[in-house]
Structure formats: C-alpha cells, structure tokens
Amino acid sequence: MSMGKCLELVLNNGFDPNTRKQIGLKTGRFEDFQTFSGVVEAFKEQVRYFSYQGTALFNLQRYFRAAMIPPIFNSGLVDDCIKSGKSVSAGGARFNYMYFLLEGMIDVADSLAAIKKHVFEECSISKRELLDALSVNFEGKEDLHRLLSSAPKYGNDENYVDTIAHDLYDWWRKMVAEMDASYGCKYLPCAYSVSLHHSYGARVGALPSGRLAKKSLADGSMSPAQGCDTHGPTAVINSAGKIDQYPILATLLNIKFQPTIMKTSDDLNKLIALVKTYFDYGGRHIQFNVVDQKTLSDAQIHPELHRNLIVRVAGYSAYFIELDRGVQDEIIKRTTHAM
Numbered sequence: 001m002s003m004g005k006c007l008e009l010v011l012n013n014g015f016d017p018n019t020r021k022q023i024g025l026k027t028g029r030f031e032d033f034q035t036f037s038g039v040v041e042a043f044k045e046q047v048r049y050f051s052y053q054g055t056a057l058f059n060l061q062r063y064f065r066a067a068m069i070p071p072i073f074n075s076g077l078v079d080d081c082i083k084s085g086k087s088v089s090a091g092g093a094r095f096n097y098m099y100f101l102l103e104g105m106i107d108v109a110d111s112l113a114a115i116k117k118h119v120f121e122e123c124s125i126s127k128r129e130l131l132d133a134l135s136v137n138f139e140g141k142e143d144l145h146r147l148l149s150s151a152p153k154y155g156n157d158e159n160y161v162d163t164i165a166h167d168l169y170d171w172w173r174k175m176v177a178e179m180d181a182s183y184g185c186k187y188l189p190c191a192y193s194v195s196l197h198h199s200y201g202a203r204v205g206a207l208p209s210g211r212l213a214k215k216s217l218a219d220g221s222m223s224p225a226q227g228c229d230t231h232g233p234t235a236v237i238n239s240a241g242k243i244d245q246y247p248i249l250a251t252l253l254n255i256k257f258q259p260t261i262m263k264t265s266d267d268l269n270k271l272i273a274l275v276k277t278y279f280d281y282g283g284r285h286i287q288f289n290v291v292d293q294k295t296l297s298d299a300q301i302h303p304e305l306h307r308n309l310i311v312r313v314a315g316y317s318a319y320f321i322e323l324d325r326g327v328q329d330e331i332i333k334r335t336t337h338a339m
Contacts, residue, residue: 001054004104004204004217006046007111010039011131014046017205025049031127036120040112048175051100055179055187058098062182066090091183098181099190099249102172103200104217106154109165110209110225114151117160134206137213149210155224157235162242169243177247191221192252192285193314198326216330219314220252222283226333233257233274233337241281251284252315254334259290261339270339287312289331296320296332 006024009016014024027042070087078093086092118125125144138145152161173189181187201216211217211225218225222240229236233255245251261267271288278286289311299306303321311320311331320328 002200003108010042036116059182099188100176106218111207113161114148114208137206153228155229156231157238162239188249190249220254222253229335237278245284253286256289256334
C-alpha cells in the first residue's frame with residue numbers, strides 16, 4: 001500500500017489528481033486544518049480506510065487461491081498439511097500468517113516535517129501556496145521548492161523528523177495487528193519495498209518534502225529518501241535506530257558506499273562496527289551497494305560492458321542492466337557515502 005498516495009489524498013480531500021476521481025475519504029479541505037495534529041489524524045484516517053478495503057480483498061484472494069491454484073509442492077513439505085489434506089494457503093499449516101506491506105512512509109515523515117515547520121510553525125508558506133505549488137510540480141515555484149527541500153529530513157539524526165517517522169510506524173504496526181486475516185489469523189505488519197517504490201512513485205504527485213511528481217518513493221522502509229541523507233552513514237543508522245522495528249515482520253535499510261571504503265582492514269572494521277551498532281539499535285536488515293556513480297551511469301549508456309554488474313535493489317540482488325530504467329535511476333540517485 002502506498003503511504004505517499006494516502007498523503008496526497010489528504011491534501012486533496014480524498015480526490016486523486018492523477019485519476020481525477022474521488023477515491024479516498026473526504027477528510028476535510030487542507031486549507032481548513034487549524035493544527036498539524038489534524039493533518040496527521042486525517043492521514044491516519046485515509047490509511048485505515050484503505051487498509052481495511054485492501055485486507056478484505058486480500059482475504060478473498062487467499063480463499064480463491066486455495067481453491068483454484070493450491071501450492072501442492074510447498075504443501076507436501078509441511079507435515080500438518082499432509083495430515084489435514086489442506087494446502088498451506090487453505091489453512092493446512094499449524095502456523096498461518098498473512099502480512100501487510102507498505103511503501104513510502106519515510107516520504108510521508110519528510111513531508112509532514114515540512115508541513116509542520118513551514119506551514120504551522122514558521123508560517124513561511126500558506127496552505128494555498130503549498131497546494132498550488134504541488135499542483136504544478138513546483139514549476140515556476142523554485143524558491144518554494146528550495147524552502148521545502150531544506151526542511152529537516154529523515155536520515156540525518158534529526159529528532160524533529162525522526163520522531164514523526166517513529167510515531168507513524170508505531171501507530172501503523174499496531175493498527176495492522178488488529179486486522180483480521182483468513183483462517184483466524186491477524187495481519188502482520190511488514191515493511192520492505194522490493195522495487196515497488198518506483199512503480200508506486202509513478203502514481204504519486206509532488207509531495208511537500210520537495211519530492212517531484214512521479215519520482216520514486218524512498219526505497220526499502222528504513223532508508224532515507226534518495227539524496228536526502230547528507231550527514232553520513234552514522235546519522236542514517238541513528239535515524240533508523242529510533243524506529244521500533246522489533247514488532248515488524250521485515251524492515252529494510254539500504255546504504256550505498258564508495259568503493260574506496262573497502263581498501264584496508266581498518267575500512268572493513270569500520271563497516272563491521274556500523275552493522276553491529278545498527279543491530280544493537282534493533283535494526284532487522286541492512287544491505288549495501290559498493291559502487292561509484294560513474295560505473296552505474298556508464299552501465300546505462302554501455303550495458304554491453306557491464307553485464308556482470310550486480311546491485312542490491314530493496315531486498316534482493318539483480319543485474320543492473322536488466323532493471324527498469326526508473327529503478328536504475330533511483331539507485332543512482334541514492335546518496336553515496338564514505339566512511
């Protein structure tokens with residue numbers, strides 16, 4: 001589910017500027033919100049509404065799959081399925097689970113931080129000015145775009161925005177855990193993106209964080225938005241470490257490094273210390289790309305020279321030249337860190 005789309009619907013009172021349809025709840029005109037907390041509550045209303053709409057469909061899908069395309073081979077490897085004569089998708093296993101996946105929560109945290117700072121606290125941007133700028137993708141509104149882009153961003157160890165990210169994830173995973181799944185289960189909150197952050201981003205307009213329309217949402221689930229982490233890898237893991245990841249089935253943090261960090265034993269020890277510290281914070285999954293921008297850009301121009309270039313996307317590895325161009329661009333735009 002796209003958190004970025006839910007925020008866009010809040011700003012437009014449930015109306016989707018992309019499809020020109022009223023698809024979300026009418027949570028109120030953005031111009032009429034008197035407090036920042038009111039915006040946050042409206043966002044939660046949209047997320048809750050689409051979550052229950054979505055899980056109703058997911059549950060039906062699970063039943064239909066069990067009847068029409070049961071996973072026979074997988075089920076044959078599970079003792080309880082053999083005893084009960086039911087597949088793993090039909091409740092045959094002793095332990096059943098269904099998970100609920102989100103995309104773009106970090107984009108929402110960055111956007112809400114910008115709204116809080118510039119609209120409600122400093123009053124440097126009016127609500128109408130913000131909506132007008134978003135509707136034209138900041139064209140002709142470059143000064144306003146720079147102002148919003150300068151607001152605190154997740155990934156820089158700034159409590160102003162990190163607290164928002166923590167609170168959103170904490171609320172979301174508790175809400176998901178209350179939703180009924182099939183066969184008597186409850187849904188499990190799960191947060192990683194595979195490569196959906198790109199395709200979902202293509203359906204979301206400009207956001208108050210300064211992210212432009214149709215650009216990729218933040219990758220992974222604990223990763224900063226592309227290029228927004230400017231204070232080094234330690235600041236990144238400090239921000240991610242503030243989110244309570246333990247109750248979430250899966251989380252994902254991507255970090256990209258320059259190849260120079262792997263030259264000496266001291267370099268490797270620094271990387272090991274970074275990983276250990278992240279897991280001491282309660283991190284669940286961290287992965288790295290160690291490649292320079294020049295190599296990635298050249299691979300787009302001369303793919304025949306880089307057939308063996310493998311990258312980590314968001315939970316899996318892939319040959320770079322086989323990825324969609326948009327996913328390639330998203331990987332290139334990630335901040336390249338040094339140690």
